[in-house]
Structures are given as structure tokens and as C-alpha cells.
Amino acid sequence: MRHVVMAGAGIAGLTAALSLARHGTKISVFDRAPVLHEAGAGLQLPPNATRVMADLGLLERLRETAVRPDRLRIRRGRDGATIVDLPFGAAAEARYGAPLLVIHRADLQAALLEAVRVHPSITLETGQPVTSFAVDGATVIANLSSEGQNRSIASDGLIGADGLRSSIRSWLAADRGDDRTYAGRIAWRTLVPAADAPAFARASATNLWLGSDAHLVHYPVRGGTLINVVAIVADRWEGSEAAPNLWTVRGDPARLKKPFAAWSREARDLIEAAPDWRIWPLFERPPLARWSTGPITLVGDAAHPALPFLAQGAAGAIEDGWALGLAAARHPSDTPATFAAYERLRHAKADRVQRESRRQGSVYHFGAVAGMARDLAMRSMGQRRMLDRYDWLYGKPAAGA
Ligand SMILES: Cc1cc2nc3c(=O)[nH]c(=O)nc-3n(C[C@H](O)[C@H](O)[C@H](O)COP(=O)(O)OP(=O)(O)OC[C@H]3O[C@@H](n4cnc5c(N)ncnc54)[C@H](O)[C@@H]3O)c2cc1C
Structure with a gap:
């Protein structure tokens, strides 16, 4: 079974893990936060996000607390x-x-976490930042460090779901430096x-x-x-x-x-x-021409952070998860091909969301x-x-x- 490491258990990482696991991938999710606090306030979940939630079997659970x-x-x-x-x-x-729908971020996170925790192909560990990675042929080595303890996990792919200040993005696009x-x-x-x-x-x-x-x-x-x-x-x-x-x-x-x-x-x-x-x-952060390099890719805010004026932050992250699942079904054993297909499905729309969100902010x-x-x-x-x-x-x- 293919094995992928996910750096980050935000909305992007959790949705992508569920979506990939449905299509026969084993996922190890690591988040640097010691505890996944029920943080945040309201989020909009527009139809492009709730459609994916319905597909993952979570829409009725979300409706318990969300408002339409x-x-x-x-x-x-x-x-x-x-x-x-x-x-x-x-x-x-x-x-x-x-x-x-509109929902408290904590309620969305709780529904995703419940599903992740009972999924037999997903493990989740907190207090575990991914600190670096190396690629050795078709294998990716993700290095983790916690309380002075270092360990390395070998897998077939690494996904940076580590948010706006993504280190995976900084390592992939080292020439850009910190472009926030x-x-x-x-x-x-x-x-x-x-x-x-x-x-x-x-x-x-x-x-x-x-x-x-x-x-x-x-x-x-x-x-x-x-x-x-x-x-x-x-x-x-x-x-x-x-x-x-x-x-x-x-x-x-x-x-x-x-x-x-x-x-x-x-x-x-x-x-x-x-x-x-x-x-x-x-x-x-300005758009990246590419999100994927071989067996490494980015999702959510790590890939395409947008200003919040179209209310698409969580929705874009959720659509990424859907696209990764579809790409995994098409390329069940070739991780670089999965990531390239995912990027083709999502890149143009995510770019447009970044551009239009900024424009909308000026108009408002x-x-x-x-x-x-x-x-x-x-x-x-x-x-x-x-x-x-x-x-x-x-x-x-x-x-x-
Ligand atoms: C605490 C919090 C509260 C938020 N509240 C709101 C809100 O009220 N309204 C709103 O519209 N949006 C909110 N957002 C943002 C919104 O959730 C995101 O813009 C959107 O959902 C995309 O999520 P993401 O998973 O790509 O990134 P994020 O939600 O930022 O998640 C990234 C995750 O990666 C983890 N991480 C970072 N670096 C590493 C590393 N090196 N190794 C492992 N893990 C790492 C972080 O701890 C975090 O859990 C919040 C985000 C966070 C983190």
C-alpha cells in the first residue's frame, strides 16, 4: 500500500488525508502543535466545499452545527x-x-478529526513538526523533531499542508525566500x-x-x-x-x-x-508556478494562500483534498504522477481565487x-x-x- 506523510493537520491536511485514504493510500499525519486547539471563529463553506464534504460522508454531521x-x-x-x-x-x-453553510472552524475541525481518528489507514500525531526532508530515489525521508528527539520517516510522498507560513513551501521554492x-x-x-x-x-x-x-x-x-x-x-x-x-x-x-x-x-x-x-x-504570498516537485506537493494555504475576501480559504483547502483523491484513484502507485495530476486539476482555479480575492478587497x-x-x-x-x-x-x- 502506498504511504504518504502529511505535514499539518489543519483543514487542508485532514481533508486530504481522508480523501487519499479512501483511494487506498496509507497516511501518517504530523502536526507541530502539541494539541489541536479548537481555535478560530466562523468560516464559510460554500457549495464547492460542501460538495466534497458530502462525498466524504460528513455533510450531515456538519449540518448539526452549521447554519445555512x-x-x-x-x-x-x-x-x-x-x-x-x-x-x-x-x-x-x-x-x-x-x-x-457557515460554521465555527472548531466544528469543522472536530468533524474532520473524528473521521480521521477512526480511519484504519490514517495515523495522527501532534507535537511533531516536520523539520526537513530529503528525497532518495522514489523515497522521501521526512525528519521530525520533538522535545530533542529526532526521527525520520520514509514514505512514497510528502504533502506540505503546513499553512500560510509553510516550511515545506520554503524548502521547495528556496529561491523565493520568505515572500510573505x-x-x-x-x-x-x-x-x-x-x-x-x-x-x-x-x-x-x-x-x-x-x-x-x-x-x-x-x-x-x-x-x-x-x-x-x-x-x-x-x-x-x-x-x-x-x-x-x-x-x-x-x-x-x-x-x-x-x-x-x-x-x-x-x-x-x-x-x-x-x-x-x-x-x-x-x-x-504571490502565486507559485508549481506546487509539486516529484513526490512532494503542497495543499491549502501552503500552496495558494488567498486573502479572505471571497471566503475561500477553507473551501480551497477542501477542494485540494478532493482533487488529490481523484488523482490518487487515477495513479494508484505512481506518487509523482498523482501529485502532478492533482496540480493540473486545481492550479488554474486556485490562481484565479488568489487574484480575484485581492481585487474584491479593493472593490469592497x-x-x-x-x-x-x-x-x-x-x-x-x-x-x-x-x-x-x-x-x-x-x-x-x-x-x-
Ligand atoms: C488556529 C487557526 C485558527 C483559524 N481560524 C480561522 C477562522 O476563524 N476563520 C477563517 O476563515 N480561517 C481561519 N483559519 C485559517 C483557515 O483554517 C485556513 O486558511 C484554511 O482552512 C486553510 O487551512 P490549511 O490547512 O491550509 O492551513 P492551516 O489551517 O493554517 O493549518 C496548518 C497546520 O499545519 C501545522 N504546521 C505548521 N508547520 C508545520 C510543520 N513544520 N510540521 C507539521 N505541522 C505543521 C499547523 O500547526 C496547522 O495545524 C485558522 C487557522 C488556524 C491554524
Whole structure:
């Protein structure tokens, strides 16, 4: 049986492990974190992700805690006027054959972990960073180090699922060095108990508010008991880029109030309802021409980190898992061929997501004049054309590569 080592047990690593194991590959997953904390806040799982979850038999499990928002509502920050109100629940599910869900990251991670832990072909060890690797013919040696203990694992392939700050990527593309750059924006994230949130925020909707140099997104998660709120503002980042876990850095709510001071009362009420904010400075890395070199490849944020403006971070990672499974079924004993086929299935779309996410971020933060033109264009588009715009993203992936 083919054996592959997975460096990283985030959403990408766990999904890829399940998908490969279904197609007859034995997987050893290692994560550097001593414990896989139930960290994070809300994530969007659009149809391109939930389709894969259905295929892996996990969709019903996810539905236990996820919310399927009935609508997508886009509003103007300064006065709360509705720019677009799009039915998105049943309409999107009928159109794409899979739902658009919103979920707490911990609930998604828990469902994936449960499935990984009972799978006979997958092992998972935490507190085990992959520190280097070597290729010897058709064999990859992954070196691990934990508490001064070193060990080496020989396998037929190594997958870097080690996130935005991937070391596997840095070793594969050594000529690029550390090419992360700060994207000039900070995302402020919080979860508000639904009982403490203003009534409008409890509706079953994904809400996007637009303003100059700032936007706000909110939706209910965990069966509607929590409201996930993300406020993204253009700002300087003065913190350390090397902080071990940027997901847990607290932000001062007084600083967040300033960019929203001239926004509508409703938006300010929601921001004020949340006392505990975490800040997430946004970093990007330019696209890589190739993700795979022989028996080594990259998935998820390690391969194609995208800014969060199309809400495709987790979805792209999940689509990678699907593509790896398909490629493994086609090339059951040739790992370099599996990885090359996976890359052909995914590279073009992931590149486009990176590009369009960045463009979307600029459009969301337009100043007053350009913002008026944007709002007018969105209004005149109508529901059908608005939905058409998502087809390339949410539609069925091309399986012919
Ligand atoms: C703690 C955390 C909280 C998050 N919260 C949110 C959120 O609230 N909303 C949102 O939209 N996105 C969130 N994200 C990001 C989102 O999960 C990812 O952008 C997306 O799911 C792609 O995931 P990934 O698996 O490629 O990378 P990641 O989720 O970053 O996972 C990478 C994994 O690799 C491990 N790792 C790193 N280096 C090594 C190594 N050398 N050896 C072994 N393991 C290694 C890390 O410990 C981590 O578990 C979060 C990510 C993390 C890690």
C-alpha cells in the first residue's frame, strides 16, 4: 500500500488525508502543535466545499452545527441602506447541488478529526513538526523533531499542508525566500452570543457592509447561538510577523471603534456588543508556478494562500483534498504522477481565487465616489446576474485534467 506523510493537520491536511485514504493510500499525519486547539471563529463553506464534504460522508454531521443562511445581504456602511438582498439558501443549494453553510472552524475541525481518528489507514500525531526532508530515489525521508528527539520517516510522498507560513513551501521554492507581505489590512474577529447581539444580526443571513477603507461581515454559527463578526480595516501592522499564533492576539475595542465612527447606528451597535476581539493581520504570498516537485506537493494555504475576501480559504483547502483523491484513484502507485495530476486539476482555479480575492478587497474598500458607482452597478445587476457571478467558484470542478 502506498504511504504518504502529511505535514499539518489543519483543514487542508485532514481533508486530504481522508480523501487519499479512501483511494487506498496509507497516511501518517504530523502536526507541530502539541494539541489541536479548537481555535478560530466562523468560516464559510460554500457549495464547492460542501460538495466534497458530502462525498466524504460528513455533510450531515456538519449540518448539526452549521447554519445555512437564507440570504446574502449587502448594505451601505454609512446609513445601513440595502444594496443587494439575494436569496441564497435553498436557491443556491438547488443551483449548485450543495448548500452554502457557515460554521465555527472548531466544528469543522472536530468533524474532520473524528473521521480521521477512526480511519484504519490514517495515523495522527501532534507535537511533531516536520523539520526537513530529503528525497532518495522514489523515497522521501521526512525528519521530525520533538522535545530533542529526532526521527525520520520514509514514505512514497510528502504533502506540505503546513499553512500560510509553510516550511515545506520554503524548502521547495528556496529561491523565493520568505515572500510573505503584509496586505495592509487587519481583520478583527469575534463571536457574540446571539442573546447579546442586536436582533437584525440574528437573522439567517450572511451580511456584508461596505464603507471606505473598511468592511464588516457577520453571520450566525453554531446553530444560531453565536454571531460571527469580522471587521476588516485598512491599517498599519506593528506587531511581530513571527508571532507563534496570530489567531489568539487580542485587539483593543477602542481602536476598532474609530474606523466605524461614522457608520450607521446598527453597525456600531453590533461592534459595541462584542467586548473580546482577536486581530488577524492579513498576509499574502504571490502565486507559485508549481506546487509539486516529484513526490512532494503542497495543499491549502501552503500552496495558494488567498486573502479572505471571497471566503475561500477553507473551501480551497477542501477542494485540494478532493482533487488529490481523484488523482490518487487515477495513479494508484505512481506518487509523482498523482501529485502532478492533482496540480493540473486545481492550479488554474486556485490562481484565479488568489487574484480575484485581492481585487474584491479593493472593490469592497472603495472611497465615496467609486463606492457609489460600485453600489449602483451591484443594484442594477439583479439577482440572476449576481448569482451567475459565483458559478466559476461554486460550480462543479472540471475533472478532466
Ligand atoms: C488556529 C487557526 C485558527 C483559524 N481560524 C480561522 C477562522 O476563524 N476563520 C477563517 O476563515 N480561517 C481561519 N483559519 C485559517 C483557515 O483554517 C485556513 O486558511 C484554511 O482552512 C486553510 O487551512 P490549511 O490547512 O491550509 O492551513 P492551516 O489551517 O493554517 O493549518 C496548518 C497546520 O499545519 C501545522 N504546521 C505548521 N508547520 C508545520 C510543520 N513544520 N510540521 C507539521 N505541522 C505543521 C499547523 O500547526 C496547522 O495545524 C485558522 C487557522 C488556524 C491554524
